[in-house]
Amino acid sequence: MKTKLYCIIICFSLLNCKPDTDSTCHKNTLKVIATAYNSLAYQTSSNPNITAFGDSLKPGLRYIAVSRDLIDSGLVHNTEVKIEGFDSLYMVKDKMNRRYKNRIDIYMGNDVKKAKKWGKKKLTIEYCILAKDSISN
Numbered sequence: 396m397k398t399k400l401y402c403i404i405i406c407f408s409l410l411n412c413k414p415d416t417d418s419t420c421h422k423n424t425l426k427v428i429a430t431a432y433n434s435l436a437y438q439t440s441s442n443p444n445i446t447a448f449g450d451s452l453k454p455g456l457r458y459i460a461v462s463r464d465l466i467d468s469g470l471v472h473n474t475e476v477k478i479e480g481f482d483s484l485y486m487v488k489d490k491m492n493r494r495y496k497n498r499i500d501i502y503m504g505n506d507v508k509k510a511k512k513w514g515k516k517k518l519t520i521e522y523c524i525l526a527k528d529s530i531s532n
Contacts, residue, residue, distance in 0.1 A: 423468070426517060427520055428517055429517075430515050432460065446458075457483050460491045473487060477520065479520065
């Protein structure tokens with residue numbers, strides 16, 4: 396059991412999942428619309444530093460929000476995501492309003508100018524999802 400958990404942790408942290416050889420997770424790639432957001436009340440809620448999952452936001456963190464349809468695609472809370480054009484991994488820590496589909500929102504602290512400059516882009520993301528048979532074991 397500890398070995399299986401250790402393998403899952405490694406898979407998620409390195410994003411080196413290969414469907415042919417790794418039975419615990421599968422690398423998944425999606426094309427999404429990417430926007431940016433800030434932890435400011437007018438963009439989020441009356442408590443802009445708390446995500447919809449209950450996590451705390453602080454400038455400098457590499458977090459993303461996902462549209463709720465992507466949660467069904469395996470982008471669940473705390474999933475690590477490789478975003479095209481970025482060197483670092485980002486973590487799913489927030490979910491977007493139900494009106495958005497096939498979309499991620501990249502957290503950019505309080506830097507509104509940076510978020511506006513980012514704008515809206517179509518790009519590819521990669522992440523690992525657990526194989527269904529490994530969840531039941």
